[in-house]
Amino acid sequence: DVLADTGRAVVQLLEWRHRDLADAFAGMAPAPGGAFRLGEWEETAWGPVLTTASAWAGVAVAGEPRQVGWSMLLDGVVEELVLREE
16 A cells, blocks of 8 residues: 555665565565564665665665566665665
8 A cells, every 4th residue: 555655666686584574575474573573673764774785775666566477576776776785
């Protein structure tokens, strides 16, 4: 709903140590209280960013989402790219 309202999103590269968080967001693992309770987050103009992630991109939606097989495909344009120490 927020993505539809704002037209912005965060794409993050996660590491092996984040596998439980990734499973929770994918709906494959329990997340009592919601998946956002499983990490520490900082707010950005594109949405919340996991503070322990080594890289993230702020993207703007480009076009309408479309169904591709079992998934929704969403095109985006990278507006900001952050690479941390790792």
